[in-house]
Amino acid sequence: MVMTTGLLVACGSSDDSDSEAVVVYSGRSEELVGPLITRFDSNGMNLEVSYDRKATQILEEGQASPADVFFAQDAGELGRLSDAGLLAELPTDVTEVADPQYRPGDNNWAPVTARSRVLAYNPDEISEADLPAGIDGLLDPKFKGQIGYAPTNASFKSFVTALRVLRGEDGARDWLTKFLANDPQAFEKNGQILDAVNNGTVATGLINHYYWAAAVMEKGEENVPSRLHFFADDAGSLVNVAGVGVLESSPNKEQAFDVVRALLNDDSQRYFAEETGEYPIAVDVPLAVPGLPRLNELSPPQLNLDDLADLDGTEQLLTQVGAL
Template sequence: MSLRRLVAVALIPVALLASACGGDGESFDDDSLVVYSGRNENLVGPLLDRMKAATGLDVQVRYGDSAELAAQILEEGEETRADVFFSQDAGALGALSRHRMLAPIPQEALARVPAEYRGSDGTWVGVSGRSRVIVYDPRTVAAPPKSVFELTDPKWKGKVGWAPTNASFQSFVTAMRVISGEDRARQWLEEMKANGAQTFSSNVNILNAVDEGKLQLGLINHYYWYEKVAERGRNGVPSRLAYLPAGDPGALVNVAGVGMLKASKHPEAARKAVDFLLGTEAQKYFAETTKEYPLISGVPAASGLPPFDSLKGPDVDLARLDSIEQTVALLQDVGLV
């Protein structure tokens, strides 16, 4: 089986695979900039609406899971209608880069972002940062774990939530594979499953379950909690966050990022889209609206967040998170996706 087919079979549901092959009749206007977005529409829809003025073209967006969209682009190949891929995580971008689907990003755009948050080959660039955290219920948890490896302890049996189909979770597992080895990652997944980890479809659902007292702990990205606090106030969110110590895979600092497709029908507009996402307007949006970390200098993070340079994630090159196929194969083998 070809690697492209392996990715598609592993990651794309049957209905979406039909769509990738043109089965659903979806079409895009020839004079539109088409963005495949692995970011949730509720998070970034208003920002992508503003992209129209920056690119000079109408902007049409296909939303979906980052891994599924990356697999769809591989399936579509040179016939893809995507001009820009806006991914929730670095791993999906790295996978497309490895398959030579992405065009080089202009150096002046790359230079706005620290080297550790962009592709080493210059084909993708991070536009916002986030940290993996443990969300916990202080009403029932006096001291949260100091490592994700502690979550397999019997005292947490049935009390931990995770989202195995989520792109950020899969990137975290990939980081664990890279840092600790395939066997250790498999062992952790199997022990978590045996310990009754509860499966959710999203970070938001995990957070809500903790706040509602239905769950004691969960693995999420930091910004979901800060968004909820901004909406409901500090007293309206019972849960708390635990940032894990340096070196722990559960402390992974990842990025949402963007790449331009080689097959783009509008390469100049695609470059303008990248410039827009790395511009002050978009970076302030990430800071103020989605509560992520802006990656360009001169734009501060939202009030209340730990300083970005204080986050001590594991020492892993984000470009090495491109082995998404192996991670999904592992999750399938363990029976989690």
């Protein structure tokens, strides 16, 4: 049952119906991960999943949070909770699954999937040859009014956080100021940006790759007008992760650790590759869209994902420059 609060209760099998449910706060949407949660239910897990949750809520709840597990869409949110001492250290069989470049230094959360920042573009509006090598090229007047972005979205904020880390506060402020002066078109979500690129409202858009991949899997590449442009060794090629942590205050840590293990098992990892278009973090399988690079073929900037935790500083900067 989906209630107005966004709470989905998935009861386990009759054998464990009397056991205490593991409460999962999900920053990932029900549309994206609900079918996977249903698989967990069929395997006998007793879960209560509450969707559209954010780290800020857990920070407010503190040690009194009812959540056992937080499945976040962004490394920065998990970093905030870890910095606040609210996450438990995970078992080594969980922490050693992912490539070291996508793991946190403190082992307090685990990456589940990865996604790359990309520039979606409409070949009818701009040729591939005219696409920039990096985000500085988007400051060219030829892109004036022709770039879609989502300033309030977590993925754009993480990109800006990465920009702050890579270029410093002054460098990030300078780029944002020039970017906004080029009249980019603001949208609420990545999917809306992609729709605008597809219909020619804007020529390009800054999104995460899997929105395009999911559209292609649903409609066929011939029915999706846009294409993807991958930057290399640039803030615009940030590879961020969705990840999961167990709250230190959880009274059900062992069961919560099993939820983490379930997200990282082969079945779940293939679900993300085949159903959502995200890069699986624990198995080396290609995405269901031919032609897209594999995770190990991407060229992200050299960045520790732990450094994406300062979302407050990013929101302050975005407010200062007028993006929020």
